[in-house]
Amino acid sequence: MxxxxxxxxxxxxxxxxxxxxxxxxxxxxxxxxxxxxxxxxxxxxxxxxxxxxxxxxxxxxxxxxxxxxxxxxxxxxxxxxxxxxxxxxxxxxxxxxxxxxxxxxxxxxxxxxxxxxxxxxxxxxxxxxxxxxxxxxxxxxxxxxxxxxxxxxxxxxxxxxxxxxxxxxxxxxxxLPAPRTELPALPKGPYTDEDTVLAAMAEAGRQVVGYGLVDSFFGNISYKLGQVIYISQTGSSLDELEGCIDPCPMDGSATTGLTASSELTAHEDVYRQSEEAICILHGHPKFSVVMSMDCPRAECDNRGQCHIKCTECRTVEGIPIVPGEVGTGPTGLCNTLPPAMASSGAAIVHGHGLFTLGHTDFNDSFRRLLDIENRCRECYFETVGAYE
Known part of the structure; x- marks a missing residue:
């Protein structure tokens, strides 16, 4: 202890x-x-x-x-x-x-x-x-x-x-610490075997936490190898993923999804709608979350339920903001995230966090994650400055 x-x-x-x-x-x-x-x-x-x-x-x-x-x-x-x-x-x-x-x-x-x-x-x-x-x-x-x-x-x-x-x-x-702009040197892909996938995921997770792009160690990460999605387990620490990654066949032929991230269904549907994507990073970078909750509307019938019922087409620097709850169901991320990711390669979930795609390896998705957070930070201060 x-x-x-x-x-x-x-x-x-x-x-x-x-x-x-x-x-x-x-x-x-x-x-x-x-x-x-x-x-x-x-x-x-x-x-x-x-x-x-x-x-x-x-x-x-x-x-x-x-x-x-x-x-x-x-x-x-x-x-x-x-x-x-x-x-x-x-x-x-x-x-x-x-x-x-x-x-x-x-x-x-x-x-x-x-x-x-x-x-x-x-x-x-x-x-x-x-x-x-x-x-x-x-x-x-x-x-x-x-x-x-x-x-x-x-x-x-x-x-x-x-x-x-x-x-x-x-x-x-x-x-506030200065925004980080240098990128980590993550393993280059595409990865062709399970061991390489697991090692690359563990390193990417460590860097997401190390760069402060999460709350505590939360978020999730996945890689698509053939028709199997390797995804971090629910509640796992992104900086300690060794032994905490589940291989989940997309045809549902295994029970490994029982311990996988609660956002497995959303990841699966993202891969189905973004056929060239092979990896996803999801973090909770602070200014991306702050900007996702910013709304200029004074009156709204869905006030207080924006995270599941917002119908506004909103973006931050061209990145779509979508509602959606963790998991499945009528208001789940599995319904809102995949089409947004397919159109832009990234999406911010209202009050939650940021998802980014990679088409070669985690270097792609990490670069987008960091770049979007830095852009959201700049956008925040520009917006505040316009009203002060």
């Missing part, structure tokens, strides 16, 4: 979600252990006595996320309610408690996956592994980032910005 606590504390730092020596992760096995010594663990240990958990993640976010989280908590003193897919999937909403205490954390985590204590940090938990707490912590930061920038753009569009939001926005923007 100590090894897992150390591992996910390290991931928080590597991904820029927490400063070095900031994360506190406790794990309960035969005994309660922590990734490091800290006087606050005495108070945090009380959480294990009150909740059916086996791990707890607590940390002050790194900048600019700490500023974003504290600002939103001040604006929404009881509960933050982001509208992105990560929130709908994992968080629902994010409770706020003013005092750093076991009682506050327990009260928040009894109902939700994470709790924010302004000025102190974010607490989340796992019932099986510290990995769950890592995911919930990361998703909280991702959702707050998207909400902060989305709200700012909406307020700018409607002339509703106040001095405090402008000041904090300027401070946050000054702390």
């Amino acid at each position: 100590k090894r897992l606590c150390d591992k996910y504390a390290g991931k928080l730092v590597i991904q820029g979600l927490a400063a070095p020596n900031a994360p506190l992760i406790g794990g309960l096995d035969a005994e309660l252990v922590w990734n490091r010594e800290d006087p606050r663990t005495t108070e945090l240990a009380k959480v294990f006595d009150a909740l059916p958990i086996n791990s707890l993640v607590f940390s002050r976010p790194a900048e600019p996320y700490a500023t974003i989280v504290d600002f939103l908590a001040a604006r929404h003193p009881e509960t933050i309610r982001p509208k992105d897919t990560e929130t709908r999937t994992f968080l629902h909403d994010i409770p706020i408690f003013e005092n750093f205490s076991a009682d506050s954390i327990i009260a928040g985590l009894r109902k939700r996956k994470s709790v924010i204590i302004p000025g102190h940090g974010i607490a989340s938990f796992g019932t099986v592994s510290p990995e769950q707490g890592f995911v919930f912590y990361s998703s909280t930061i991702f959702s707050c980032f998207v909400l902060f920038f989305s709200e700012y753009l909406t307020k700018a569009r409607h002339g509703a910005l106040d001095k405090e939001y402008r000041r904090v926005f300027k401070d946050v923007v000054a702390q």
Whole structure:
């Protein structure tokens, strides 16, 4: 358990979600252990006595996320309610408690996956592994980032910005890392055998996470070899795909799809409609998600259900934005994503993330993923600038 606590504390730092020596992760096995010594663990240990958990993640976010989280908590003193897919999937909403205490954390985590204590940090938990707490912590930061920038753009569009939001926005923007433009050297394709496919997928997944084009480690990746789609398993870590990739025959002649990504059906239909495509990358790059949620319409019958019912033909820099839920069904991505991908080679799903095709290998799809995210970032600031 100590090894897992150390591992996910390290991931928080590597991904820029927490400063070095900031994360506190406790794990309960035969005994309660922590990734490091800290006087606050005495108070945090009380959480294990009150909740059916086996791990707890607590940390002050790194900048600019700490500023974003504290600002939103001040604006929404009881509960933050982001509208992105990560929130709908994992968080629902994010409770706020003013005092750093076991009682506050327990009260928040009894109902939700994470709790924010302004000025102190974010607490989340796992019932099986510290990995769950890592995911919930990361998703909280991702959702707050998207909400902060989305709200700012909406307020700018409607002339509703106040001095405090402008000041904090300027401070946050000054702390954003510069966009990455260099590309990784991924294995060149096309790949002709299973071992090569698996190795190429694992490396592409590592780079997607390493470039910050995901939330925590989520997303999915696939490669079509003949009539078999190799796809990452549901819930797998894109930076640790070894042993977590399923070969799924397109004729449904195997049961491997049972553990495959929940978006397998969408991938299959993309390949059917884009016959020259051989690989797909799906990440959750932040500004692509922010821009997917931007809408100039003041009135709309589908307000609040944009992610499944939007009928507007919207694009960002020529990349289509489509609604759709994870999985199948009448509002599933399998209905909206394939035709959009066939026409443009990429598509952004409202509040969710970005999908890109490759026709030779993952170098193609990764280049598109990074380029579109950088274009969305530029578009965001150009749009904000037009209203300020």
